[in-house]
Amino acid sequence: MNVQVAAKVTHRKVKAVAAGAAVAAVLSAGFAFLGDDAVPSGAHTVQFYTVDDEISYPASGDRRPGLLSRQLGLCDGDTHYVEYAGGGHCLVLDGPLGDITAQGGDQGAVLPPATHGEVLDLVREQAYGEPTTRVILEYDGAFVGVVSLSSLDAASPVTATPID
Structure with a gap:
């Protein structure tokens, strides 16, 4: 039995x-x-966050989070996991700093020149420590692109590097 x-x-x-x-x-x-992480065609409001470069890091080797953490978009409690430009990154974000208008389409999120000054002004207002070099765009609850602040020249549209 x-x-x-x-x-x-x-x-x-x-x-x-x-x-x-x-x-x-x-x-x-x-x-x-x-969900669909891309910004649909046309003008849409997106939020932007600054990346704290002092404590953000590439997520490779033993610093890469496990599968579940990557699926949830986290490296740890306050660090977001995103993949862009061919690699994983653990980013500490500040914000959202504000809303701006981005154009969506096949190429991804595009910031028109009229928004460049607004982004730079808001980044300068919250600046402390090391200078900020990039911002993350969020649309409909998902991170959709990374923009280098050095590319914002108010002369031509800037396409964000898509987040995979």
């Missing part, structure tokens, strides 16, 4: 583990495909 009880318990454990694995797989797939 003990063998039958042990077999039933083992069978139930196997089912529980399989069910747990199935739920984890569905959740991971759901996070991977949740």
